[in-house]
Amino acid sequence: MSKTTKPGAAKSAPAKKTSAKSAARNTDSGPAHLDAPGAGDALAEKMAQTGALAAAMPYNANKAREHGFANGVEPQPGATAEPASRVPLASTVSEQNGTEKTGSVAPEGVNATIEPLDRVRVDSAGQMLTTNQGVRIADNQNSLKFGVRGPALLEDFILREKITHFDHERIPERIVHARGSGAHGFFECYEPLTQYTKAAPFKEAGKITPVFVRFSTVQGERGSKDTARDVRGFAVKFYTDEGNWDLVGNNMPVFFIQDAMKFPDLVHAVKPEPHHQMPQAASAHDTFWDFVSLMPESTHMLMWVMSDRAIPRSYATMQGFGVHSFRLVNDAGESVFVKFHWTPKAGTHSLVWDEAVKISGADPDYHRRDLWERIESGAYPEYELGLQIFTEEQAAQFSFDILDATKIIPEELVPLVPVGRLVLNRNPDNFFAETEQVAFCTAHVVPGIDFSNDPLLAGRIHSYVDTQITRLGGPNFHEIPINAPVAQVHNNQRDGFHRQAIPRGRVAYEPNSLAGGCPFQAGAAQGFVSVPARLQATEEQAKVRAKPEKFADHYTQARLFYESQSPVEQTHIANAFRFELSKVTVPAIRERTVSMLRNASEQLARQVAMGLGMELPDPMPLALAEPAAPEVTRSPALSLLARPGDSPLPGRKVALLVGPGVEGESVAKVQAALLARGVVARLVGPRIGPMATLDGNTLEADASLENEPGFLFDGLVLPDGEEAVAALAQDGHTLEFIKDQFRHCKPILAIGAARGLLAKAGLPASMDKSQEQGGTGLFMVDADLLDEAVVAFIDALAKHRHFGREMDPPLL
Amino acid sequence: MLTEKDACQLLDADHIAVKHLFVEYARLANAGDPGGQRGAIAAAICRELTVHAQIEEEIFYPALRDAIDESELLDEAQAEHQEARQLIAQIEAMRKADDAMDAIVAALAGAIEHHVKEERDALFPKAKAAANLDLDALGSQLRERQQDLEGAMAGAA
Numbered sequence: 001m002s003k004t005t006k007p008g009a010a011k012s013a014p015a016k017k018t019s020a021k022s023a024a025r026n027t028d029s030g031p032a033h034l035d036a037p038g039a040g041d042a043l044a045e046k047m048a049q050t051g052a053l054a055a056a057m058p059y060n061a062n063k064a065r066e067h068g069f070a071n072g073v074e075p076q077p078g079a080t081a082e083p084a085s086r087v088p089l090a091s092t093v094s095e096q097n098g099t100e101k102t103g104s105v106a107p108e109g110v111n112a113t114i115e116p117l118d119r120v121r122v123d124s125a126g127q128m129l130t131t132n133q134g135v136r137i138a139d140n141q142n143s144l145k146f147g148v149r150g151p152a153l154l155e156d157f158i159l160r161e162k163i164t165h166f167d168h169e170r171i172p173e174r175i176v177h178a179r180g181s182g183a184h185g186f187f188e189c190y191e192p193l194t195q196y197t198k199a200a201p202f203k204e205a206g207k208i209t210p211v212f213v214r215f216s217t218v219q220g221e222r223g224s225k226d227t228a229r230d231v232r233g234f235a236v237k238f239y240t241d242e243g244n245w246d247l248v249g250n251n252m253p254v255f256f257i258q259d260a261m262k263f264p265d266l267v268h269a270v271k272p273e274p275h276h277q278m279p280q281a282a283s284a285h286d287t288f289w290d291f292v293s294l295m296p297e298s299t300h301m302l303m304w305v306m307s308d309r310a311i312p313r314s315y316a317t318m319q320g321f322g323v324h325s326f327r328l329v330n331d332a333g334e335s336v337f338v339k340f341h342w343t344p345k346a347g348t349h350s351l352v353w354d355e356a357v358k359i360s361g362a363d364p365d366y367h368r369r370d371l372w373e374r375i376e377s378g379a380y381p382e383y384e385l386g387l388q389i390f391t392e393e394q395a396a397q398f399s400f401d402i403l404d405a406t407k408i409i410p411e412e413l414v415p416l417v418p419v420g421r422l423v424l425n426r427n428p429d430n431f432f433a434e435t436e437q438v439a440f441c442t443a444h445v446v447p448g449i450d451f452s453n454d455p456l457l458a459g460r461i462h463s464y465v466d467t468q469i470t471r472l473g474g475p476n477f478h479e480i481p482i483n484a485p486v487a488q489v490h491n492n493q494r495d496g497f498h499r500q501a502i503p504r505g506r507v508a509y510e511p512n513s514l515a516g517g518c519p520f521q522a523g524a525a526q527g528f529v530s531v532p533a534r535l536q537a538t539e540e541q542a543k544v545r546a547k548p549e550k551f552a553d554h555y556t557q558a559r560l561f562y563e564s565q566s567p568v569e570q571t572h573i574a575n576a577f578r579f580e581l582s583k584v585t586v587p588a589i590r591e592r593t594v595s596m597l598r599n600a601s602e603q604l605a606r607q608v609a610m611g612l613g614m615e616l617p618d619p620m621p622l623a624l625a626e627p628a629a630p631e632v633t634r635s636p637a638l639s640l641l642a643r644p645g646d647s648p649l650p651g652r653k654v655a656l657l658v659g660p661g662v663e664g665e666s667v668a669k670v671q672a673a674l675l676a677r678g679v680v681a682r683l684v685g686p687r688i689g690p691m692a693t694l695d696g697n698t699l700e701a702d703a704s705l706e707n708e709p710g711f712l713f714d715g716l717v718l719p720d721g722e723e724a725v726a727a728l729a730q731d732g733h734t735l736e737f738i739k740d741q742f743r744h745c746k747p748i749l750a751i752g753a754a755r756g757l758l759a760k761a762g763l764p765a766s767m768d769k770s771q772e773q774g775g776t777g778l779f780m781v782d783a784d785l786l787d788e789a790v791v792a793f794i795d796a797l798a799k800h801r802h803f804g805r806e807m808d809p810p811l812l
Numbered sequence: 813m814l815t816e817k818d819a820c821q822l823l824d825a826d827h828i829a830v831k832h833l834f835v836e837y838a839r840l841a842n843a844g845d846p847g848g849q850r851g852a853i854a855a856a857i858c859r860e861l862t863v864h865a866q867i868e869e870e871i872f873y874p875a876l877r878d879a880i881d882e883s884e885l886l887d888e889a890q891a892e893h894q895e896a897r898q899l900i901a902q903i904e905a906m907r908k909a910d911d912a913m914d915a916i917v918a919a920l921a922g923a924i925e926h927h928v929k930e931e932r933d934a935l936f937p938k939a940k941a942a943a944n945l946d947l948d949a950l951g952s953q954l955r956e957r958q959q960d961l962e963g964a965m966a967g968a969a
Contacts, residue, residue, distance in 0.1 A: 801832075
């Protein structure tokens with residue numbers, strides 16, 4: 001090649017600068033060489049630095065490592081180049097010009113949208129009313145009219161803004177788990193769990209991770225009753241310093257189905273029937289029982305749902321479970337399987353069915369109110385996280401398949417290891433902004449947590465994200481404040497409805513050189529790497545739609561659950577089946593269900609059949625003729641009685657019935673003793689307001705027999721005072737109040753003259769032998785023995801219920 | 813509730829009292845029984861049921877057989893007593909309260925629950941409706957025999 005003149009070489013330095021300056025003022029086309037530093041000119045400088053930054057990456061250094069299995073499980077961090085300054089990364093050099101609105105230049109390397117929620121909290125103290133645009137509103141009482149009696153005017157932008165916003169206040173409710181209540185809190189790690197997992201919350205003893213928890217029912221709509229017989233959602237969002245981890249669990253460790261393919265079928269069957277949209281918040285109807293009785297794998301879950309676990313006393317008194325098998329992964333990339341269990345510190349306590357039905361009328365917000373009031377009053381709900389950790393080799397030996405969501409791992413087989421505690425100590429400021437807009441997704445995992453091949457989980461990983469897109473109006477729901485992580489968020493996701501973040505710069509792709517390669521892929525050391533689980537193919541397998549063989553054992557664990565219940569709990573299960581199936585209108589569906597139950601428990605099937613006035617049908621044919629022998633045939637941990645609780649009293653409510661002429665001193669004494677133990681002791685009168693006491697003082701009743709019926713309370717105290725007792729005795733509510741307290745097996749303390757109220761309410765003569773024997777939870781004392789009686793009453797309250805007096809049908 | 817109980821009320825008082833014992837037993841068994849009390853409760857259950865079955869068989873059932881035409885129901889009730897007696901014998905033969913005892917006490921509770929339900933649902937209403945049956949007199953008879961048997965048991969213990 002002949003010698004040529006180097007382009008630009010002949011030009012003088014000032015000329016170079018001038019041309020660089022000119023070139024830099026265009027947003028398209030450019031010179032072939034950038035050899036003028038462009039000092040003194042911002043645009044020319046930016047052009048020069050951009051050129052240098054791009055030149056620092058002459059090729060994609062990562063490309064060769066994208067191939068092959070070994071590289072796949074050990075990805076390297078993406079290549080980066082250091083820019084000479086922040087200038088080449090800017091969207092615009094005009095970012096220097098700030099105003100009150102624009103602020104200044106974006107803080108370096110930061111996504112400021114993840115700042116604590118204070119950034120979006122609004123407090124209007126001392127403020128004037130404005131429009132959405134911040135325009136102060138002079139008159140919020142009248143629309144703009146042409147004359148006081150004239151027509152309203154279209155130009156009234158204030159009225160139109162107000163009405164238009166109002167018209168669009170609703171968003172679609174969740175397809176399932178629409179009815180829910182949430183709270184903030186924290187998770188505290190007991191000891192480092194780094195042997196098993198590198199997940200951020202488990203890194204060191206005492207480490208605190210913020211959480212938001214949402215409890216819910218499944219079937220009912222957003223405004224439906226809390227105390228329906230249903231599974232409860234127990235969803236925990238951990239805002240870890242390595243991203244959000246959602247443990248989207250339930251208060252039962254198993255599920256109705258084994259494969260997400262059946263999820264829409266299940267939900268269509270249980271939801272209100274499509275022709276007449278009934279029943280609300282209930283599974284006691286034809287389509288549900290039709291479906292589940294054709295799906296025998298649901299038998300185990302049906303046992304749980306028919307047990308008292310489906311009607312918890314409080315969200316604070318139920319367990320939570322991750323349901324599926326997950327994986328824990330440590331720094332070395334080694335993985336073990338895990339099941340997650342939340343155990344309530346207040347113990348596992350439930351309602352009884354008659355009570356749940358009545359509560360749903362008097363206080364459909366019963367659980368929501370209970371959660372709110374516990375947190376407001378400092379009786380913070382607390383749960384211990386326990387893990388069942390097991391290896392793939394162990395799992396292979398089990399009589400059941402750990403990928404089957406209708407199976408538990410008995411605690412006797414793999415014991416729980418306590419690893420930390422969850423405390424809920426802050427109510428949301430705003431239900432919609434927080435509890436309604438929170439978006440839980442099983443897909444949200446962090447390094448150290450991974451999935452198993454559970455086919456139900458696989459479908460959930462897809463479904464939760466998908467459903468939020470419609471519910472929350474687009475793909476940017478992660479930017480809604482309650483959903484934003486506390487970890488830095490940097491990616492090339494762009495645009496979409498309701499985008500909040502303003503990304504600086506022009507690069508929205510990777511690899512790039514124009515942003516120095518940033519944000520770059522983290523690599524295996526810091527980023528999420530899926531466990532390279534092997535497919536255990538004992539025979540030749542290919543694409544297939546089928547279940548593993550052990551999934552066909554539909555009854556062994558249903559039997560285990562039933563056999564592990566206390567006799568009272570077993571009776572409640574039978575009664576629940578009786579109730580639900582009695583609501584079914586098609587006898588053949590009842591028969592099919594009972595035929596299924598015969599495979600789990602002959603005793604249960606017989607009881608249910610008897611309660612339904614039907615003959616015992618033949619047992620349903622088995623899908624698996626000879627299931628493997630179970631390792632465990634009785635698991636006491638499955639009974640609610642296994643967890644009486646470390647602190648069963650705080651958050652409970654006791655009614656003290658007061659009327660005019662009540663003996664005030666004992667009321668004060670009992671109330672103080674209860675309050676000292678964290679029990680809310682409420683004065684309930686024939687009406688609210690002041691009640692004159694026997695000693696000439698007054699007590700203030702803050703609830704009435706009419707507005708707070710008896711079944712809303714955990715215990716009842718009937719104070720002394722002839723006149724008050726006479727006043728209460730003539731009010732029919734009082735007798736219902738006592739009757740419900742008795743029927744629901746709650747403790748009752750009757751003092752002095754008030755003992756007569758018990759007889760008037762119809763306390764059966766046949767209770768006398770039990771009374772002598774003790775342990776009935778019924779205390780009838782003279783005022784001089786009150787001190788001891790209060791101690792005994794509180795002790796009885798801590799025992800939750802006194803089922804010795806429960807008969808079917810009820811005594812009272 | 814302090815009035816003299818008739819035969820049905822007296823027998824039902826036994827039912828409720830023994831149910832309390834079953835419930836307390838289950839509560840202790842499931843919560844680990846730190847005080848080691850459930851063996852004594854099991855013994856009390858066995859005593860109660862033994863006396864209860866005996867007075868029913870000696871006094872109540874024969875009276876019913878004469879008064880109402882329900883021999884099938886009564887035969888069944890008697891068979892259930894036999895089943896309960898076998899379980900009671902197993903419990904009494906056990907030296908300590910353990911998982912095995914828990915299982916048998918639970919089975920006994922289930923059997924008694926069923927038996928009680930049948931008596932309350934089917935037998936008692938028939939007894940109450942029978943014109944020629946004096947439940948008050950029967951109640952006194954039952955109480956007297958019950959006290960004798962309880963005394964004898966306390967003496968033997």
